[in-house]
Amino acid sequence: MHALIFDLDGTLIDTVYAHVFSWQRAFEEAGMAIDGWRIHRRIGMSGGLFARAVAREIGRKLTDEESQSLQHRHGEIFMEISPQRRPLTGAVELLKFLKENNVMYGIATSGRRPEIDKSLEALGVGDDVVVVDRGIVVRAKPAPDLFLACQQRLGVSPLECYVVGDAVWDILAARRAGMLSVGLLSGGYGEDELTSAGAYRVYRDPSELLTALDELGVLD
Amino acid sequence: MHALIFDLDGTLIDTVYAHVFSWQRAFEEAGMAIDGWRIHRRIGMSGGLFARAVAREIGRKLTDEESQSLQHRHGEIFMEISPQRRPLTGAVELLKFLKENNVMYGIATSGRRPEIDKSLEALGVGDDVVVVDRGIVVRAKPAPDLFLACQQRLGVSPLECYVVGDAVWDILAARRAGMLSVGLLSGGYGEDELTSAGAYRVYRDPSELLTALDELGVLD
Numbered sequence: 001m002h003a004l005i006f007d008l009d010g011t012l013i014d015t016v017y018a019h020v021f022s023w024q025r026a027f028e029e030a031g032m033a034i035d036g037w038r039i040h041r042r043i044g045m046s047g048g049l050f051a052r053a054v055a056r057e058i059g060r061k062l063t064d065e066e067s068q069s070l071q072h073r074h075g076e077i078f079m080e081i082s083p084q085r086r087p088l089t090g091a092v093e094l095l096k097f098l099k100e101n102n103v104m105y106g107i108a109t110s111g112r113r114p115e116i117d118k119s120l121e122a123l124g125v126g127d128d129v130v131v132v133d134r135g136i137v138v139r140a141k142p143a144p145d146l147f148l149a150c151q152q153r154l155g156v157s158p159l160e161c162y163v164v165g166d167a168v169w170d171i172l173a174a175r176r177a178g179m180l181s182v183g184l185l186s187g188g189y190g191e192d193e194l195t196s197a198g199a200y201r202v203y204r205d206p207s208e209l210l211t212a213l214d215e216l217g218v219l220d
Numbered sequence: 221m222h223a224l225i226f227d228l229d230g231t232l233i234d235t236v237y238a239h240v241f242s243w244q245r246a247f248e249e250a251g252m253a254i255d256g257w258r259i260h261r262r263i264g265m266s267g268g269l270f271a272r273a274v275a276r277e278i279g280r281k282l283t284d285e286e287s288q289s290l291q292h293r294h295g296e297i298f299m300e301i302s303p304q305r306r307p308l309t310g311a312v313e314l315l316k317f318l319k320e321n322n323v324m325y326g327i328a329t330s331g332r333r334p335e336i337d338k339s340l341e342a343l344g345v346g347d348d349v350v351v352v353d354r355g356i357v358v359r360a361k362p363a364p365d366l367f368l369a370c371q372q373r374l375g376v377s378p379l380e381c382y383v384v385g386d387a388v389w390d391i392l393a394a395r396r397a398g399m400l401s402v403g404l405l406s407g408g409y410g411e412d413e414l415t416s417a418g419a420y421r422v423y424r425d426p427s428e429l430l431t432a433l434d435e436l437g438v439l440d
Contacts, residue, residue: 014256017241017244020237021237021301037236186255192411
């Protein structure tokens with residue numbers, strides 16, 4: 001019994017650059033200008049952790065209220081500039097193939113319902129798929145909680161799970177969960193960053209992963 | 221006699237993520253959806269080359285009119301979502317330090333006037349600085365023409381020039397010009413991508429480069 005546990009943003013849905021831009025605008029409006037690349041490399045962490053990490057770059061702590069307000073404003077801008085959600089190349093086909101070939105999979109994301117609902121809909125992910133979101137666990141990535149909650153619901157041992165993600169936070173959380181991981185370049189990290197973090201393999205996007213499933217040993 | 225030749229977007233000015241988002245929207249409006257990371261990794265090429273490269277990803281050639289129209293629409297969206305230009309951390313201080321210490325420098329960008337005027341203004345770059353833009357040369361990066369035109373105006377041999385850039389296209393164009401290069405992470409590439417392309421050193425941003433000028437041997 002094997003299973004694939006997917007991250008959502010940057011792994012299955014093409015939202016990373018809209019998130020970076022939305023965070024950058026939210027911080028700027030709050031008088032805290034921060035370089036785009038520093039935001040990019042922190043996307044995929046829990047929102048609270050992210051806001052605090054970015055605040056450290058700015059050089060002062062944020063109050064809980066400020067952090068909440070930044071997260072809220074980020075969400076507003078994101079919905080405004082990115083009303084549509086577009087699956088990454090090959091994402092829909094990959095999930096379809098896994099289903100047809102009885103390879104178990106789930107989704108574990110630092111995002112929250114209802115914000116992620118449009119993404120799931122765009123992917124054609126229905127109620128039959130295990131989806132673990134930020135609201136279900138106490139700590140989001142890079143803590144292992146999201147992946148462990150997903151694995152438990154799938155009923156597969158951590159050693160039999162591959163995490164598929166685009167950020168070093170996915171790879172780190174996978175290691176802390178005792179799982180192997182596969183990196184995708186579709187979130188804008190470089191191959192070496194993902195390999196150095198511990199990814200077993202790195203593929204360009206879901207489309208290339210689909211052609212390489214044999215390398216993971218998850219097909220019968 | 222040494223000189224530093226700077227790229228502009230992603231190297232001195234924090235515009236890469238706004239450019240990615242603007243290109244993505246321009247292509248989407250034209251019915252050509254393309255993944256954000258593929259755009260990101262092509263930023264910094266000449267606009268025409270960029271539009272054709274992206275079109276190849278989509279699988280069909282663009283007419284010259286389509287290419288022009290995409291570039292025009294990208295410019296419109298960029299100006300709309302990003303009315304302000306923000307220097308990257310340490311960029312203003314770096315240029316000021318170079319001037320005060322009589323280290324020659326110039327700017328060579330695939331961007332065009334008047335689009336780049338706001339960026340130069342935000343950096344405090346006046347008429348006394350050599351600025352070579354896309355309009356001056358036949359071929360933009362990764363051709364060496366921009367860097368060679370800048371070096372000739374500075375009157376320094378290519379072997380005495382360091383190109384400073386954030387994209388592999390800067391590093392490639394520098395090699396084709398017979399120049400050394402320094403990479404910055406501030407455009408969102410990974411360190412290894414820049415080193416593999418041939419960068420002599422990689423720093424986080426202009427601020428870190430300022431503290432490391434001794435490593436380049438450009439100070440008296």
